[in-house]
Amino acid sequence: MAGLNVVVVGATGAVGTVFLKVLEQRKFPVMDLKLVASPRSVGKRIRVRGKEYTVEALGPDTFKGADIAFVSADGSISKVACPQAAQAGAVAIDDSSVFRMETDVPLVVPEVNDDDLERHKGIVSIPNCTTTPLAMTLHALRQGAEIKRVTVATYQAVSGTGRAAMDELTEQSRAALDGREHPPKAYPHPIAFNLLPQVDSFLDNGYTREEWKMVQETRKILHLPDLPISSTCVRVPVQVCHSEAVHVEFDRPMTAAEARELLSRMPGVKVLDRPEQSEYPMPLQAAGTDETWVGRIRQDASHPNGLAFWVVSDNLRKGAALNAIQIAEEMQRRELLPAGRSQARSSQKNTEAGRQPAKAHAQANSTFEEDFRWYKAHKSELLLKYGGVYVAIIGGRVVDSDPDFGKLAPRVFAKYGHRDTLMPHVTREDRTIEMPSLITVIPAQ
Numbered sequence: 001m002a003g004l005n006v007v008v009v010g011a012t013g014a015v016g017t018v019f020l021k022v023l024e025q026r027k028f029p030v031m032d033l034k035l036v037a038s039p040r041s042v043g044k045r046i047r048v049r050g051k052e053y054t055v056e057a058l059g060p061d062t063f064k065g066a067d068i069a070f071v072s073a074d075g076s077i078s079k080v081a082c083p084q085a086a087q088a089g090a091v092a093i094d095d096s097s098v099f100r101m102e103t104d105v106p107l108v109v110p111e112v113n114d115d116d117l118e119r120h121k122g123i124v125s126i127p128n129c130t131t132t133p134l135a136m137t138l139h140a141l142r143q144g145a146e147i148k149r150v151t152v153a154t155y156q157a158v159s160g161t162g163r164a165a166m167d168e169l170t171e172q173s174r175a176a177l178d179g180r181e182h183p184p185k186a187y188p189h190p191i192a193f194n195l196l197p198q199v200d201s202f203l204d205n206g207y208t209r210e211e212w213k214m215v216q217e218t219r220k221i222l223h224l225p226d227l228p229i230s231s232t233c234v235r236v237p238v239q240v241c242h243s244e245a246v247h248v249e250f251d252r253p254m255t256a257a258e259a260r261e262l263l264s265r266m267p268g269v270k271v272l273d274r275p276e277q278s279e280y281p282m283p284l285q286a287a288g289t290d291e292t293w294v295g296r297i298r299q300d301a302s303h304p305n306g307l308a309f310w311v312v313s314d315n316l317r318k319g320a321a322l323n324a325i326q327i328a329e330e331m332q333r334r335e336l337l338p339a340g341r342s343q344a345r346s347s348q349k350n351t352e353a354g355r356q357p358a359k360a361h362a363q364a365n366s367t368f369e370e371d372f373r374w375y376k377a378h379k380s381e382l383l384l385k386y387g388g389v390y391v392a393i394i395g396g397r398v399v400d401s402d403p404d405f406g407k408l409a410p411r412v413f414a415k416y417g418h419r420d421t422l423m424p425h426v427t428r429e430d431r432t433i434e435m436p437s438l439i440t441v442i443p444a445q
């Protein structure tokens with residue numbers, strides 16, 4: 001991979017710190033690194049991959065020459081930093097909720113909807129740290145049956161609020177054991193030895209913002225805009241890892257064994273489900289790992305088509321830092337980053353022209369027949385990832401996908417021009433692949 005010029009905004013925060021660690025662990029190809037944080041951290045020195053960097057403040061030249069900006073700070077900072085980064089020609093990968101629901105901003109969990117990255121316009125959002133594990137497990141399960149309804153209750157660690165809340169939990173616990181007062185600052189009530197059925201502020205509909213984010217973001221990532229889903233978010237006295245109790249209703253019964261099999265096949269998901277030995281995912285066991293852990297998988301006794309399970313994931317890693325880095329890696333692979341688009345990069349902006357090499361690459365030397373052969377050879381992987389949606393295949397890869405063929409076809413036509421493009425509906429039923437089940441688009445010249 002080409003070396004990238006990387007800016008990290010929020011480099012000293014709870015997510016930023018983990019981010020720099022994951023960057024090192026995954027050997028992310030960094031050519032130049034700039035660390036940005038709030039004024040109280042400016043001047044601090046941080047060692048990354050054996051080199052020392054001085055933390056800077058956000059300024060007008062922060063993103064000059066940058067390929068990619070990772071932003072994990074307050075939403076008010078994202079509002080300024082992300083458009084500024086995109087304007088400067090970089091791609092901003094943002095951890096805030098500010099842009100997540102904007103139509104032009106892909107909201108991505110790479111294992112689920114990486115094709116959405118192709119539509120970026122300079123800003124990509126990562127989902128809320130409770131949404132990502134939910135979307136991953138639902139995506140795995142929908143390869144087996146259609147999802148009709150989802151209810152979820154979360155048990156969220158204080159690191160989701162930030163470093164100050166982590167310190168508050170520690171200090172408050174110590175104070176409580178010593179019989180001292182430690183008034184709450186991060187939350188409306190003490191968090192030590194307590195549970196708070198409030199994460200973020202309340203909306204007029206009675207849900208909290210956090211709960212509503214889960215609803216909307218899950219629908220967007222899964223491309224299921226009408227999915228009935230309800231969420232209750234609870235803050236718990238745990239430092240790291242969000243846990244979730246999930247109930248899903250399908251269009252048919254799904255056994256626990258079938259669900260286990262589907263979840264085991266899903267990249268990034270690990271099943272830990274030996275209840276007779278008291279083995280199931282827990283925050284202390286999952287903290288510091290990359291996987292989304294699933295256990296307590298069982299048929300829901302209250303509904304013939306229902307399934308219940310328990311999910312735990314490190315909210316700072318897969319919930320934030322790791323997901324952001326995986327997005328960058330995928331964008332680099334797809335040549336969607338400035339450094340991937342041109343090694344002799346000058347001040348090229350992320351315009352249609354800037355994306356031409358990716359387009360040319362996709363079109364190069366592939367014929368409809370070759371793509372069809374590739375489709376047949378990769379059908380089982382495609383089923384896992386794209387079951388129930390239409391995909392466009394060019395040059396032996398999926399360049400776009402959409403549950404709505406009417407939306408997919410014009411988009412692919414506009415982006416990849418006049419050519420025969422294979423756009424099959426990837427369905428479970430279609431296990432034997434025959435030409436008539438495929439849709440060919442031959443645009444008018």
Ligand code: 2RA
Pocket residue numbers: 128129130156157159160161199210
């Ligand atoms: C929280 N999900 O746990 C939020 C952080 N993004 O508060």
